[in-house]
Amino acid sequence: MKMRKVVSVVGAGNVGEHTASLLAIRGLVDVRMFDLPKRDGERLIEPVKGKALDIQQMLSALNIDGRVEGYTVSPEGDGYEALEGSDIVIITAGFPRRPGMSREDLLDKNIGVLQVITSKIKQYAKDAIVIVVTNPVDLMTYAAYRMLGFPKERVIGMAGVLDSARFKTFISREIKVSPQDIHAYVIGGHGDEMVPLISISNVGGIPLKDMLSKEKLNELIKRTQFGGGEIVDLMGTSAYHAPAASIVEMVEAIVTDNKRILPCSVYLEGETGEYYGVEGFCVGVPVKLGNCGVEDIIKIPMLPEEREMWQRSVESVRRNVKTVEELLNARSAV
Ligand SMILES: NC(=O)c1ccc[n+]([C@@H]2O[C@H](COP(=O)([O-])OP(=O)(O)OC[C@H]3O[C@@H](n4cnc5c(N)ncnc54)[C@H](O)[C@@H]3O)[C@@H](O)[C@H]2O)c1
Numbered sequence: 001m002k003m004r005k006v007v008s009v010v011g012a013g014n015v016g017e018h019t020a021s022l023l024a025i026r027g028l029v030d031v032r033m034f035d036l037p038k039r040d041g042e043r044l045i046e047p048v049k050g051k052a053l054d055i056q057q058m059l060s061a062l063n064i065d066g067r068v069e070g071y072t073v074s075p076e077g078d079g080y081e082a083l084e085g086s087d088i089v090i091i092t093a094g095f096p097r098r099p100g101m102s103r104e105d106l107l108d109k110n111i112g113v114l115q116v117i118t119s120k121i122k123q124y125a126k127d128a129i130v131i132v133v134t135n136p137v138d139l140m141t142y143a144a145y146r147m148l149g150f151p152k153e154r155v156i157g158m159a160g161v162l163d164s165a166r167f168k169t170f171i172s173r174e175i176k177v178s179p180q181d182i183h184a185y186v187i188g189g190h191g192d193e194m195v196p197l198i199s200i201s202n203v204g205g206i207p208l209k210d211m212l213s214k215e216k217l218n219e220l221i222k223r224t225q226f227g228g229g230e231i232v233d234l235m236g237t238s239a240y241h242a243p244a245a246s247i248v249e250m251v252e253a254i255v256t257d258n259k260r261i262l263p264c265s266v267y268l269e270g271e272t273g274e275y276y277g278v279e280g281f282c283v284g285v286p287v288k289l290g291n292c293g294v295e296d297i298i299k300i301p302m303l304p305e306e307r308e309m310w311q312r313s314v315e316s317v318r319r320n321v322k323t324v325e326e327l328l329n330a331r332s333a334v
């Protein structure tokens with residue numbers, strides 16, 4: 001009998017909670033949520049269990065089948081047994097940035113969180129596909145890949161789908177066309193140097209560069225590159241609705257084995273690494289997703305000016321890779 005896939009979400013804060021809720025509403029998978037207890041005055045409460053129960057009751061209100069459960073865990077890694085049997089584990093646990101911070105400012109704190117979680121995934125869900133969301137996501141995906149020791153096809157960072165959704169939003173608003181008819185790709189590191197690919201973006205098949213002036217295109221590129229910070233400045237914390245939806249796009253591509261080509265942060269080496277000028281760390285590139293994770297890495301053509309942007313973006317990730325390796329070595333030495 002075909003069992004429903006199980007998706008575990010580690011970290012049920014803004015991103016994790018909305019991801020769990022969207023996954024449940026889409027009705028494709030069963031969801032397990034994991035998070036820390038919280039102190040409420042003198043009491044220690046378990047919000048993750050409340051959130052899971054609330055989502056489960058939302059499904060009943062909507063007559064949607066599905067199972068949503070919440071598990072309280074400890075920072076030291078107790079309580080993760082229910083990871084057992086997960087087909088996909090999504091990691092959103094960690095700290096978001098506040099206004100004035102860069103994503104890289106989160107690296108040291110979030111790697112410590114990631115280390116415990118990856119050790120539990122290895123222990124209880126060694127065959128799972130892992131989607132890393134926690135920032136700085138390219139470096140965290142690389143750290144997760146190193147700590148998990150899983151095949152690189154099963155360790156995937158979410159960012160390009162979100163960045164592409166932002167780019168599509170800004171294009172859609174500018175030319176008043178449905179985002180359904182806009183094909184726009186953003187690749188590279190998930191930071192201020194990310195690369196919206198104008199040359200292959202189109203609106204209903206018409207090249208984007210034929211529809212907007214160079215000035216306007218540059219304006220939309222800049223707004224996309226700083227899209228995360230724009231929301232952090234407005235909300236005081238990072239975005240979570242569009243990130244959750246982007247995670248769901250990746251999960252559905254995997255569980256339905258629909259061979260979507262989506263921009264994801266993956267470990268690059270060998271021939272594809274050579275093509276992209278990346279050897280031995282993770283950056284956002286278009287990949288074909290299926291039920292085993294990354295099935296293929298697409299070598300996307302770039303104009304000379306895009307290749308220059310790409311190299312700057314790769315450099316913005318590469319310059320912190322050594323720090324990641326030093327943090328990993330220091331922690332493994334403990
Ligand atoms: N890749 C992307 O495009 C993208 C998009 C949005 C957010 N993010 C990142 O995702 C992360 C989460 O963002 P958020 O807005 O949900 O933050 P949040 O603070 O709302 O949620 C984080 C959750 O992680 C939990 N957590 C912390 N340490 C933990 C541990 N040791 N074990 C289990 N759970 C733990 C917290 O209790 C909290 O509920 C941040 O790093 C943020 O920068 C990335």
Ligand SMILES: O=C(O)C[C@H](O)C(=O)O
Nearest residue numbers: 097103135228229238239
């Ligand atoms: O900007 C952030 O800190 C969160 C995330 O990376 C985003 O782009 O929304």
